[in-house]
Amino acid sequence: MRNKTMLLALLFSVNALAATPQELLKQYEGQAKQESPAFSGFSAERGASFFRTARNHSNGQKVSCATCHTADPRNQGKTRANKVIEPMATIANPQRFTDAAKVEKWFGRNCKDVLERACNAQEKGDYIQYLISIK
Amino acid sequence: MKSWMQFLVLITSITSTSALLASGGAEGGGSQMSPVTNAKWKAECSSCHMLYHPGLLPERSWGKMMGGLDKHFGENASLDPATRDEITRFLVTNSADKSDNRRSSRINQSIPANAAPLRISETRYFTSKHDEISPVTFKRKSIGSAANCIACHQGAEKGNFSESQVKIPR
Structure with a gap:
């Protein structure tokens, strides 16, 4: 009985460790290594500054991730069309970074909107690292 | 007439009458747009803005x-x-242009044949229906812009823009 309980507990903890944000990070790590041989891991700090840095968009406006997601990713954000965006930080919204296709869809759109180019794997990994690190 | 035949006639007439009523209310020239749905449309077209009913613009605009x-x-x-x-x-x-409810038809008729507007709020139908609403009202924080139908028309995403149900927030 005790063995069974322990086995069950182990299974659950393994399951929790294999949570999808980590799996996504693994995938981006693989890509990042291909993109740059000098890759040396993801950084929550770099992700945080990436999130907040405002860029001069060719439309004349200054934009950053925080423009819509707010400077505190534990908060709800708002789209330009007045629709609520659920928080990006996993502590406030455990659904984040659990669906690879969804994550790629939004990186694809929003990187082009904010940076006017695609994001590389280093940037994507740093971004996720930051948002899962927030307490 | 045998009783089972009478029963059959009765059932047939009831079903055909209700079918007629249903088509008259929902699609056959009713006043509101029919509550159509599609899972992908719902999921993809409402992450950034309210869900706009297809009956609000003609085919060429959607294309x-x-x-x-x-x-x-x-x-x-x-x-x-x-x-x-x-x-x-x-x-x-x-x-x-493919719906026969009154509102869709009027929106469609208000758009010149050579135009394919992307903003519903730029159609003549919209501007004439909202001529008493000041631009300042549309800019209220609770509304945002004329694109946010649902702020005042609670049934907007289901295609219901009935004037009697309009509530303009402060």
Whole structure:
């Protein structure tokens, strides 16, 4: 009985460790290594500054991730069309970074909107690292 | 007449009458748009803005809209081709020029044949229906802009824009 309980507990903890944000990070790590041989891991700090840095968009406006997601990713954000965006930080919204296709869809759109180019794997990994690190 | 035959006649007349009533209310020239739905349309077209009913614009507008999602009102709203095509088909099937409810027909009639507007708020139907609303009201924080139908028309996403149900927030 005790063995069974322990086995069950182990299974659950393994399951929790294999949570999808980590799996996504693994995938981006693989890509990042291909993109740059000098890759040396993801950084929550770099992700945080990436999130907040405002860029001069060719439309004349200054934009950053925080423009819509707010400077505190534990908060709800708002789209330009007045629709609520659920928080990006996993502590406030455990659904984040659990669906690879969804994550790629939004990186694809929003990187082009904010940076006017695609994001590389280093940037994507740093971004996720930051948002899962927030307490 | 045998009783089972009478019963059959009765049932047949009841079903045909209710079918007539249903088509008259929902599609056959009713005043409100029919409550159509498609899972991909619902999921993809309401993450950034309210869900706009296909009966609000004609086919040519939806075609133009879905062909330019990479520059969708200044934002990138690209979809994978399969999802985009499925949603386009749904929008076209239920577009204003393919619906016979009164509101869709009037929206459609208010658009010149050579125009394919992307903003519902730029159609003559919209501007004439909202001529008593000041631009300041549209800019209220609780509303945002004329694109946010649902702020005042609670049933907007289901295609219900009935004037009696309008509540303009402070």
